[in-house]
Amino acid sequence: MPKCTHQGCGKDFDEGDNVEGSCSYHSGGPVFHEGLKSWSCCNEVNKPVLEFEAFMAIPPCTTGTHTTSLPLKPTAPQPASTETPTTVSSSGVETYGFQNLSTEAASSPSSTTTPASVPPTAVSSTASAPAPAIPAKEDEEDDLSFKVEDGARCKRLGCGAVWEGEEVSRGEGEKSKCRYHPQPAIFHEGSKGYLCCKRRVLEFSEFLKIEGCKEGKHLFVGAKKDETKEELVNCRLDHYQTPLQVHVSAFAKGADKEKSRVVFEPQQLHLDLHLPANKRVVKSVTLYGPIDPETSTFRFLSTKVDIVLQKPKPASWPLLELPAPGTELPPGYALTFGVSGRTGTIGGKEIVVSQEELARRGLNG
Known part of the structure; x- marks a missing residue:
């Protein structure tokens, strides 16, 4: 099945079931300014955040139909990022x-x-x-006793897989494999990538497509905390x-x-x-x-x-x-x-x- 290219969606979809409202996405572009990260389309509703993981978790603000077209470039330049090192x-x-x-x-x-x-x-x-x-640092794993809500996304950097049920997302098939980045993103003079791998791109839409360099299990809910x-x-x-x-x-x-x-x-x-x-x-x-x-x-x-x-x-x-x-x-x-x-x-x-x-x-x- 084709994958939706709308920013914030990225789901596989069926052309025959692509109805209005089936896609949730960001219609604007990313805005990085003085360490804060937000989307231009909803930065008054979803306030800017500091952490890149929190930015990727900002809920989409627009609904429509899925598409395979490449995202349009902004007609006006986004504010220059001050996250250069x-x-x-x-x-x-x-x-x-x-x-x-x-x-x-x-x-x-x-x-x-x-x-x-x-x-x-x-x-x-x-x-x-x-x-x-x-303590030896290990990747966080899901507490299997927690319920995963429909539509939940994998929290690991670079993955973003959508929960499709216990058998699919935690089974033995291809969709149960999580490919992610264990180290943070790095943005420098327009170049975008991750510290854990060498690939660098210029467009943010291409940055979102950089495939993870480590394989493991998805993280949808995280571990249970013992107070x-x-x-x-x-x-x-x-x-x-x-x-x-x-x-x-x-x-x-x-x-x-x-x-x-x-x-x-x-x-x-x-x-x-x-x-x-x-x-x-x-x-x-x-x-x-x-x-x-x-x-x-x-x-x-x-x-x-x-x-x-x-x-x-x-x-x-x-x-x-x-x-x-x-x-x-x-x-x-x-x-x-x-x-x-x-x-x-x-x-x-x-x-x-x-x-x-x-x-x-x-x-x-």
Whole structure:
């Protein structure tokens, strides 16, 4: 059967049963602005969201008939995305709009950053403390005791399969197989793709068609939560850098100072943050470059943990986290420093590239 090409639908349909109202879709285009994501056709009804998964879950706002025609391009340009990895703060230091790229997409930190000349109040960096034990991460699976509503879609990135009943969606056939992306989307200077695979496209409609690179079971309802047990959750990381420091904000509201720990190692950052409502963040980040654990610092605030990673020598980090082997980043990804004003970039600083980075990019010969 043909597959509907309306944005937000994507269902297989029967031409003989393609009646008015059988298709629910978005008639407008995606709008990405300052970390927020929405659809132009319903952004007054369905408010913009931060997470890409939440954006993909925004319910369609238009009904009609299914189609196999390619989506029309918008007649007017969409607002330019500010989710490009590099932005510039008024203090003249390089900033990054993306959160920690192992998890998820981001908002600009420019409104909450501290000028590099004002060091944060230091708390003992506990460099010699052991790193918190991190449970082995497994893909979430459906709790089979939960009822799946008709029309429910698979929650895994890049799948979007529609629930067709127990025998079809959880059986042994082809439709029970989930092909998805285990790592988040990456948008950079018009290029769109996923960190877990190499394909990059320009059109958003083509991005939605990028087939998943991992195979498993569909996730329609998720796992049942035990309210009596501690719940492991994630936290958003934003960062900006100067030649000698990387300033990281871990957004963990109400973290308990007495129970929580931040541990520095020569090229790793470990977080063990105890939050209200019996929630906990246990996270380790393999950093893009080395740091000095003894002089790196952190402090707890009411809404986040401020962390300052001290580089042993001047260098530019394209990312906060070292990508997995084989991950291909767009050319020139977030390597430059600059100076900005109200009307945009008005100057620049000489780029500082470490020998390690030159070796990675084959530029030291």
